[in-house]
Amino acid sequence: MENQSKGKQSRLFQVRWELCIACGLCAQSCPKDAISFLWGKAEIDQNRCVRCGLCVKACPQGAIVEKVVIEAKALEKEVQSLQMQVEAILGRLDRLTGVK
Numbered sequence: 080m081e082n083q084s085k086g087k088q089s090r091l092f093q094v095r096w097e098l099c100i101a102c103g104l105c106a107q108s109c110p111k112d113a114i115s116f117l118w119g120k121a122e123i124d125q126n127r128c129v130r131c132g133l134c135v136k137a138c139p140q141g142a143i144v145e146k147v148v149i150e151a152k153a154l155e156k157e158v159q160s161l162q163m164q165v166e167a168i169l170g171r172l173d174r175l176t177g178v179k
Contacts, residue, residue, distance in 0.1 A: 098141060110129070
């Protein structure tokens with residue numbers, strides 16, 4: 080998928096508030112001061128974030144996760160490709176097992 084949708088996806092980091100204990104380690108690790116606290120939970124300013132991932136490594140709770148955003152057209156193309164691959168595999172299985 081990486082090769083087919085290269086340039087059509089972007090990364091972002093998101094805080095899972097249910098896991099955040101507001102320890103502050105993520106904010107301390109952030110080189111761009113992109114993490115602040117709102118209602119006792121970490122929040123990432125996506126405009127300041129440089130996607131380095133240091134906050135993910137610093138969080139002892141695993142509360143910060145990386146998300147990959149893929150454009151709809153690229154995702155649709157990837158799904159179609161995977162569907163064709165599945166159909167080909169199922170066809171080979173049918174031939175091997177004699178099922179029609």
